[in-house]
Amino acid sequence: MDVITEMSQPVDGLDGKMLVVTADLVGGVSESQDSLEDFGNTPTEELSEPHGVTSEAGLSPQNPTTPDTAKTKLQSTEAGKDGRSLMEKQKWREVPNSQEILNTLRSQYAGLVNHMKDREKLKKPSDVQQFLRVEFGKKTQSFQEIKKLKRLMELSASVCLVIIKGEATGTGFLLFDKFILTNAHVVQKIYEQITNKLQQSVTVTFDFEDLDERTQNIPVKSEVVAYEKDDSGYIDFALLELSADPDITLPSGLLDTFSFPSPEGGICIIGHPECGVKKKDPCFIIPYGDRERAVEKHVKENEEFLHVITNRYLVENGDIKTRLPTDTERITYDTCFFHGASGSPVFNVYCQLIAMHTAGYSYEGKSKKTQSIIEYAIPLSRTLQRIIIQAVRRKRVDVLQGFLNQGSWQLDVVLERVKTESVNDSLFTAFQEKLQFNSNTSATDQGEQRTFYQFLFDRVEATGVEATGVEATGVEATGVEAMEVEDNE
Numbered sequence: 001m002d003v004i005t006e007m008s009q010p011v012d013g014l015d016g017k018m019l020v021v022t023a024d025l026v027g028g029v030s031e032s033q034d035s036l037e038d039f040g041n042t043p044t045e046e047l048s049e050p051h052g053v054t055s056e057a058g059l060s061p062q063n064p065t066t067p068d069t070a071k072t073k074l075q076s077t078e079a080g081k082d083g084r085s086l087m088e089k090q091k092w093r094e095v096p097n098s099q100e101i102l103n104t105l106r107s108q109y110a111g112l113v114n115h116m117k118d119r120e121k122l123k124k125p126s127d128v129q130q131f132l133r134v135e136f137g138k139k140t141q142s143f144q145e146i147k148k149l150k151r152l153m154e155l156s157a158s159v160c161l162v163i164i165k166g167e168a169t170g171t172g173f174l175l176f177d178k179f180i181l182t183n184a185h186v187v188q189k190i191y192e193q194i195t196n197k198l199q200q201s202v203t204v205t206f207d208f209e210d211l212d213e214r215t216q217n218i219p220v221k222s223e224v225v226a227y228e229k230d231d232s233g234y235i236d237f238a239l240l241e242l243s244a245d246p247d248i249t250l251p252s253g254l255l256d257t258f259s260f261p262s263p264e265g266g267i268c269i270i271g272h273p274e275c276g277v278k279k280k281d282p283c284f285i286i287p288y289g290d291r292e293r294a295v296e297k298h299v300k301e302n303e304e305f306l307h308v309i310t311n312r313y314l315v316e317n318g319d320i321k322t323r324l325p326t327d328t329e330r331i332t333y334d335t336c337f338f339h340g341a342s343g344s345p346v347f348n349v350y351c352q353l354i355a356m357h358t359a360g361y362s363y364e365g366k367s368k369k370t371q372s373i374i375e376y377a378i379p380l381s382r383t384l385q386r387i388i389i390q391a392v393r394r395k396r397v398d399v400l401q402g403f404l405n406q407g408s409w410q411l412d413v414v415l416e417r418v419k420t421e422s423v424n425d426s427l428f429t430a431f432q433e434k435l436q437f438n439s440n441t442s443a444t445d446q447g448e449q450r451t452f453y454q455f456l457f458d459r460v461e462a463t464g465v466e467a468t469g470v471e472a473t474g475v476e477a478t479g480v481e482a483m484e485v486e487d488n489e
Contacts, residue, residue: 168275176253182343271344
């Protein structure tokens, strides 16, 4: 049987969009005919067969027979002499005991479509059809290729569960060498700022993927490499060091996959939501301009909790609907990763590490289950800048060398941004001494490292400005940020 597929609308440029091409099996729907003509009428029993398909001839009575379709009908009939035709093989089969559910869905059909038209400001039935096609295209675009799935599986090996005194508390990932990056609020309760040490034992496991399998717990050193958490919610990280046995093979670090986030597009979060087995959640970045609408949509769909949402996020702590659209420092999205997922790596559609999942505007929903209006991640570039500055201050040559070993244009951009940070020029002298007496560092390496450190202070030496602001902070989060962290650590 010959099948002719015609495009009703030529496309010269896709602008990065994913389009889904549809075609009727036989005949077709004319360009002027709407498949969603009247949303006021609910589907009828005629939907027991696919549109345009009958069990006998494969032709719908809605499609009049023409010489071409008559020829197709004859070919289909002849093909059926030796066996069932293609159309007959694709008949619908009724699901047993489904009539009640079917009637319920039909009764809700018109209301749901009207709700969609109001929410998305759609006027014509064809607008609804196009919206559904575009949305479907988005859903099928990201992380469906086998190549990407395999790559995500490789990257997931570097994601770990953070365990404090035998109790799982959050997620982390291997940044490079033996250094684990997670959110500061994951270990905040046991971090002592004066000593810069963890007050309780911490371990991580990279292989908690099955409840029935044993895991290997790797201890973390009590001394914290870098830690910072401010009251703006834009800085929230802790860099920990593994005291791993030399015989233990660690996964690859994720720093070499680092890149900068886009304002929109698909992402994938890998972590331990609810402190359970390792999972992934593909979702989409909510662009700045769409955040207010996303909040309104969630509030409307959860009206039974309107008083909780209103008191917590629309009144007491400032209207997040107006604050979020102007917040360019965080990446927002809608995910199912809540408690236990803080510290999870966030990857873009190219499987590049762009951010660290941090928190969300959460509240208690049905059956006391955690729900969230919107979630966010902190771009990794900001975190890396602060880690480098703290590593300089704390004379952690091993950490700085780890950055030097990961040469990429993305890291070069981060280093350029570090140049603009205010740095105390007395640190340069301290590092010269550190390198001079570091017996494990070759002369060549010392020269490379001096070049690396030197750029941190070029600006200070040129201006003669004594700068501050390098100290690691342990500031408690306040206001809405404190509640976000508490609910989502």
